Amino acid sequence: MSDNDQQLRVSKIQNGTVIDHIAGGQALNVLAILGIDGTSGDSVSVAMNMPSDRLGHKDVVKVEGRELSQNEVDVLSLIAPAATINIIRDYEVVEKGRVERPSVVEGVLECPNHNCITTENEPVDSRFAVGDDGVRCEYCDTIIRDDLPAHILAE
Ligand code: CTP
Ligand code: ZN
Numbered sequence: 001m002s003d004n005d006q007q008l009r010v011s012k013i014q015n016g017t018v019i020d021h022i023a024g025g026q027a028l029n030v031l032a033i034l035g036i037d038g039t040s041g042d043s044v045s046v047a048m049n050m051p052s053d054r055l056g057h058k059d060v061v062k063v064e065g066r067e068l069s070q071n072e073v074d075v076l077s078l079i080a081p082a083a084t085i086n087i088i089r090d091y092e093v094v095e096k097g098r099v100e101r102p103s104v105v106e107g108v109l110e111c112p113n114h115n116c117i118t119t120e121n122e123p124v125d126s127r128f129a130v131g132d133d134g135v136r137c138e139y140c141d142t143i144i145r146d147d148l149p150a151h152i153l154a155e
Helices: 027-033 070-079
Strands: 016-023 044-052 056-064 084-089 092-098 104-106 127-130 135-137
Touching: 016 027, 027 044, 027 056, 027 070, 070 104
Parallel strands: none
Antiparallel strands: 016 056, 016 084, 044 056, 084 092, 104 127, 127 135
């Protein structure tokens, strides 16, 4: 990439996760998926609409002191399919991976249908099949097309 000192706008982090190559404009949705609202006191850097060779414009989110769960990565892949997840330890990138679009996301999203068995007080985890135009509840067929972050289950 063409990053150099003149272009560096967000500091490197010591330990944590850098989510890079997020489609421009999606950074706030990424924060929502990670449950980051700024109240926990953890350091988080967000850069929006940075020039990118690959994407034209990209967003970058850097989270100090935290690595992501597979569930979080699965939902991220739905809104940021080109994202790269970099694990940072002692300032070095020790692991770099692309997100993969799963065929099913389980226990992460809440079905918008209040009559769905997964939203009642039953021990049934939600399961959504991932399609091209959204995700479909495997119990009641309700489709969530837009606004996935609004349907993420609180942890
Ligand atoms: N990064 C960071 N803190 C570190 C190390 C890296 O914030 N201590 C960030 C970099 O700024 C970059 C991302 O993590 O946004 C990936 O770092 P690196 O692999 O060094 O950069 P590139 O080679 O440009 O990555 P890619 O090939 O994935 O574009
Ligand atoms: Zn449902």
